[in-house]
C-alpha cells in the first residue's frame with residue numbers, strides 16, 4: 607500500500623487511476639508520494655519517507671529538486687500536458703494588448719443603465735479602437751512545449767514569427783512550422799519584434815533576462831508577454847519602461863505587488879494551466895508516472911533523475927539503487943550480490959549530473975543483511991525493493 611498526498615487540488619479524473627494499492631492521506635508528512643501544482647515545497651520539510659514528487663504541470667521552481675535528488679526522491683513533471691491551455695491564453699493576451707477589449711467591456715458595464723446606449727456606443731467606440739496582430743512580428747524566446755504551439759498558432763493567425771531557443775529539442779524542432787524564422791541571437795528578437803513572449807523555465811541563467819538593457823534594444827511600443835514566471839523579468843525596469851512609454855503593454859500571468867494595478871499592465875491570476883483539459887491531462891500523466899515508478903521503479907519525465915525503463919519485472923526480485931555518479935559503484939553492488947549467491951538477470955544504470963540510478967532484476971529475493979550491506983556503501987543514497 608502506498609500513501610499519497612495532494613498539496614494542491616488535483617483533478618479527480620487523474621487520481622482515479624490510483625487503485626486499491628493506494629491510500630490518500632491528509633498529512634503530507636505521512637506520504638510516500640506527493641502530487642503538487644504551485645504550492646511552495648521549499649518551505650516544507652523533505653521527509654525521508656518521501657519517495658517521489660509529481661508536479662502536475664511544467665515549472666518545478668517550487669520544488670527543491672536538488673535536495674530531493676540527494677535523498678533519492680524522484681521529482682517528475684508533466685511536459686506538454688498543459689501547453690495548449692497556456693498557448694490559448696498567450697493568443698488572448700496578444701489580442702487584449704492590441705484591442706482595448708477590457709476598456710470597451712468596462713464602458714458597456716458602466717453605461718448599462720443608459721437607455722440610449724445603442725446610439726452612444728457608436729460615438730464612444732473610437733476610444734477603444736486598436737490594431738490587428740496579423741502582419742505583426744512576434745518574437746518567441748523558448749521553443750519548448752508552449753513556445754512551439756504559440757509559434758504555430760501565431761503563424762496561422764498571419765503573424766511573422768521569430769523563434770529563439772539555443773537548446774531546442776529535436777521533437778520541438780520537428781513540430782515547428784517551417785515558416786518560423788530561426789533566430790540565433792536573442793538581440794535580433796529585441797530589435798525586430800512588435801510582440802515578445804517568453805516561454806523558458808525559471809533558472810539562475812534565465813532570471814531577470816528581460817531587464818533594462820534588453821528593453822532598451824526593443825522597438826518603441828513593444829508588447830511583452832510573460833506566461834512563464836515573474837522572476838524572468840526585472841519588473842521594476844518594466845514598470846519604468848511602461849511609464850516612459852517605451853513598452854506599450856506588459857501582459858503577465860503573475861500578479862504581485864510590483865505589477866498589480868499598474869497602468870499598461872494586463873495581469874491574469876496565474877490562469878495559464880487552469881483549464882479542465884489541462885488539469886485532467888496533467889493529473890493523468892502525473893499519476894501514471896508515479897505509479898510506474900512506485901510499482902516498477904521505471905522513471906519517465908523526471909527533472910532530477912535519468913529516464914529508465916525496465917518494464918514490469920519478470921524475474922524473482924527487483925531492487926532500485928540511488929547512488930552518486932562516481933566510479934566503482936556497480937562493481938560493489940555485483941560483488942555483494944555475487945557473494946550472496948544472487949544472479950543479476952537484467953540491469954540498467956543511468957546517470958544525470960551527480961546522481962545515478964540502477965535497476966537490478968535478480969534470481970533470488972534479497973535478505974535484509976545483503977540490502978544493508980549495499981545501503982551502507984557511503985555513496986548509496988537510497989535502496990528500494992519493488993518485488
Ligand SMILES: NC(=O)C1=CN([C@@H]2O[C@H](COP(=O)(O)OP(=O)(O)OC[C@H]3O[C@@H](n4cnc5c(N)ncnc54)[C@H](O)[C@@H]3O)[C@@H](O)[C@H]2O)C=CC1
Nearest residue numbers: 664665748749750751752771773805806807833834878879
Ligand atoms: N502560466 C502558467 O500557468 C504556466 C507556466 N508555465 C511556465 O512556462 C515554462 C515553459 O513551459 P514549457 O514550454 O512547457 O517547458 P519546456 O521545457 O517544454 O520548454 C522550455 C524551453 O525553454 C528553452 N530554454 C531554456 N533556457 C533558455 C534560454 N536561456 N533561452 C531560450 N530558450 C531557453 C528550453 O530549451 C526549452 O525548449 C515553464 O517552465 C513554466 O515556468 C508552464 C505551464 C503553465
Ligand SMILES: O=C(O)C(=O)COP(=O)(O)O
Nearest residue numbers: 643644663664665879880
Ligand atoms: O505548469 C506550470 O508551470 C504552471 O505554472 C501551472 O501552474 P498551476 O498548475 O496552474 O499552479
